[in-house]
Amino acid sequence: MADVLAVDRLTVALPPGSDRDHAVEDVSLKVGAGEIVCVVGESGSGKSVTAFTVMGLLPREVKPVGGSILLEGEELLSATPRRMRELRGARMAMIFQEPMTALNPVKTIGDQIEETLTVHTNMSSAERRARALETVEAVHLPDPQRILNAYPHQLSGGQRQRAMIAGALVLDPALLIADEPTTALDVTTQAQILKLVAELRARRGTGVLFITHDFGVVAEIAHRVVVMQKGRVVEQGPADDVLNRPQHSYTQMLIGAVPSLTPPARAPLDASPVVLQTKNLCKTYASGGLFQKKHVTRAAQNVTIDVRRGETVGIVGESGSGKSTVARCVARLIDPTSGEIAIDGVDYAKASERVLRPQRKRMQIVFQDPYRSLNPRRTVARSLIEAPVNFGMGEQAALSRARDLLALVGLSPSALDRYPHQFSGGQRQRICIARALMVEPEVLIADEAVSALDVSVQAQVLKLLDDVRARFHLALLFITHDLRVAAQICDRIVVMQKGTVVEQGATAEIFAAPQHPYTKALFAAAPGKHIGSKVTA
């Protein structure tokens, strides 16, 4: 197998004053024709920098200082900008994580695909149109003629990513670089895109450099795997070897941290009382008004969920399923349209803010994005004591409680006087959990609380959530799109689709024998089913 891409001892320097000298150091990897090579690593591992260096898309401040990159035997690091332009699109192409921002919103899909042909070939307009149509058919987009005339916002996320792939492959490049192409997509869409990439590779013999953080995806499509950590390659080899017999301790740790899709046995719940109860909860959004047609969106319909004390109930579903709407209604960050939400039998679905405020300490929430969950201008101490002081606790008492809780979540009390930007994402999420616990809530809502974290940190935060749930006997409402995470932490699971609950039951039962077709489709789409380990057991 001829090498399409050969990266040899590549070193890329970062500008002075960065946290390390080199973005990547001594990176060597090869991609053969018709081969899928996955580069995996956590954030900051240098995997994207490697891809951008190959494409010649690095920012001006970041420079390759050593090594070589050969594309079909041609050196890229010394290529002129003009030559790089000829190669990009024709011999190598790239697709990105977020197809909405990677496509130009004011040009049709057809125009964008044809642009590559206009730049690189002398085809007539009719030939270009025919070629674009052919490519769009090849990526299995429905109604190709209509797609060519559509604008990006008229397509779904999966369709946009297909259109991106069509644009990248229109000139049959030897190398396709995919930078986390499925990370922003729902799991069922992801499965389709992965299938498409594998199929196109087999049919056209394209070499694929696939960058991802998700070992499930790696297990699904990779021929060979390159594991990167802090800018260096720590391990590479055939997928089977790396995934099943990892040699390097970092690879072992990464794979060990991937939650398994098989739920662990959980201690059976005693007959604890139901704390949180929603009954026929509905939330509809009406847009439009005076000048536009009324448009009603049903974000949640007749959602009925119980959570017992000490129990973790997971709400899983894809984007737009209404799972976050339910969480935000329960926290009363948005007002439900109808239905009941009760803690200990006291309905607060329609309570006014004045009546509600004293009740707020009973339900606390941890959000997805640890970088935006803490006010950047306030010290950790002031963020932590805000709630208890609001509810009438003395400042000194609140501070001493904050110290205890920081210790509980694994941070030193010195963290109190520091600002959020001085902490990593995982540490901030610990602070957010501590903040939620400050008022001794009965219900803790975790809205995608571990989704933004690297897999190794994710495992630790999951364990912490499970620990505090057991310790404080909390009712934990856990919102996630990630079946692996749900399998590990939830006692019961509620599956939502398009605003309605389609199935709910004990985690083990649902994972063993899903009943609803949507649940079955969700499980079937989960990549890399056999890998992963138990986090909490």
Place this chain on the structure above:
Amino acid sequence: MSAEPAPSIAIAPKRKSAFLSEPAILIPSVVLGLLVLVALFAPFLGTIDPTQFDPTLRNKLPGHVGTVRALDGTETPFVYRMGTDNLGRDIYSRVIYGTRISLIVGALVALVSTILGLTIGLVAGYVRWLDGFVMRIMDGLMAIPPILLAIALVSLSRAGLVAVIIAIAVPDIPRVVRLVRAVVLSIREEPYVEAAITAGTPTPTLLVRHILPNCIAPLIVQATFVCASAILVESILSFLGVGLPPEEPSWGNIMAAGRQYFRIFPHNILFPGIFIAATVLCVNVLGDALRDRLDPKLRKRV
């Protein structure tokens, strides 16, 4: 459970001292500082009463040597550095005293419109049901040409400094409101604001504690532009004869008085014109430089 390693992202060192070493901030600051001193110490800068007129000394050229008659009839020699106007008033004294009026108008208009705009903007951005109502009023205000609105407001009361300041500030308020509302609308969606809501923080505290600090930087920038435009509008109103009473030494009034003769005696308009141009230029340059410094979106990223 073990704590995670220290954060790997190095924190860029803060460089406060570099703030004043930037020429775009330093030079206008120094010039404006000098103008403030001039305004404060106007009586000690070799000036005479700016309203005193002398029919024998009309339309004298700059550098004219004449005498000044005091109230008790004694006469002292005096150099009219910038000449005199058509009523024989000393233009130098009027320009120096005019600095006071222009700076007071600029600063107070900026203060009044910022405070009112901030309050209205916070409420409109946060209280959803008030938003439509408040913003339509603001749209209505913005639809009226600001100068015409100011003229209308001045004519409602007796012309005076307070009336002029209010008349200039009111048309500027909608611009500040829009700015603050936009910031509030984006910040209120931040999870840390939602966390504060679930923490039971009362709404006024929430606004002041979590949302207001994000408005300060864009407001400072906006305030400088309001200040510059207020100085100009005051001159325009005075020039049109609807601002301060004509005997008040404002730069606009000096130019209004000199307008009819400026082909023969251009010094009537030249000197106050230089002062207005310099002041407004400095305030605008300072505002631009502050925006580059304070707006994180414009800051260069690596």
